[in-house]
Amino acid sequence: MWNEGATFVRFAVVGIGNTLVDFGVFFLLTSMGMSYVLAQICSYSAGVVNSYIWNRTWTFRVQEKASAQQFFQFLILNLLSLGTTVVLLQLLQLTGLSLFMSKVIVTIAGMAINFIGSRFWVFSSERERGRR
Numbered sequence: 001m002w003n004e005g006a007t008f009v010r011f012a013v014v015g016i017g018n019t020l021v022d023f024g025v026f027f028l029l030t031s032m033g034m035s036y037v038l039a040q041i042c043s044y045s046a047g048v049v050n051s052y053i054w055n056r057t058w059t060f061r062v063q064e065k066a067s068a069q070q071f072f073q074f075l076i077l078n079l080l081s082l083g084t085t086v087v088l089l090q091l092l093q094l095t096g097l098s099l100f101m102s103k104v105i106v107t108i109a110g111m112a113i114n115f116i117g118s119r120f121w122v123f124s125s126e127r128e129r130g131r132r
Contacts, residue, residue, distance in 0.1 A: 007060065007119070008115065010058055010059040011055065011059045011115050011118070011119075012111075014051060014054040014055055014058065014059055015051075015111055015114075017047075017050070017054075018047035018050060018051050019107060019111075021043075021046050021047050021050070022043045022044060022046065022047055022107070023043070023103065023107075024043075025039070025042060025043035025046045026039050026040060026042075026043035026103065029042055029043065030099070036089065036093070036099065037086055037089070037090065040082075040085065040086055040106075041082065041086065044078075044081075044082050044085065044110075045082075048074075048075070051078075051114075052071065052074050055118055055123065056070075056123060059118075059123075060118065060123035062123050062125070063125075064125065070122060073121060073122045074118070074122045077113070077114065077117040077118065077121065077122055078114070080113065080117070081110045081113040081117070082110075084109060084110065084113060085106040085107075085109060085110045088105070088106045088109055089102055089106045092105060092106070
């Protein structure tokens with residue numbers, strides 16, 4: 001279990017870096033008049049490749065050679081997470097919650113989806129997939 005904890009800590013560190021980029025791009029674009037939905041798509045996309053490289057090599061320490069299938073799975077997972085965060089952001093904005101608090105909530109939701117999907121689908125080893 002300790003290994004899972006260390007993996008989650010590494011995931012969180014990478015996530016902090018991606019979150020800083022995400023928030024920076026999001027609030028820069030919205031301050032320039034871009035809609036929050038389009039800004040969310042752009043800001044979320046800004047960290048995808050960086051996230052893939054860092055999570056693959058450092059967080060989950062994948063030893064197998066990178067494959068197009070793995071990157072495709074990563075993209076699918078991130079599109080699912082992006083879709084979820086956009087819908088949730090719109091719903092939260094309908095409640096009158098501040099844009100900042102809405103963004104914090106959708107970021108946490110996106111992080112949970114990405115960790116579970118990355119750990120058990122995208123970056124799980126062949127050996128681990130065979131056990132399930």
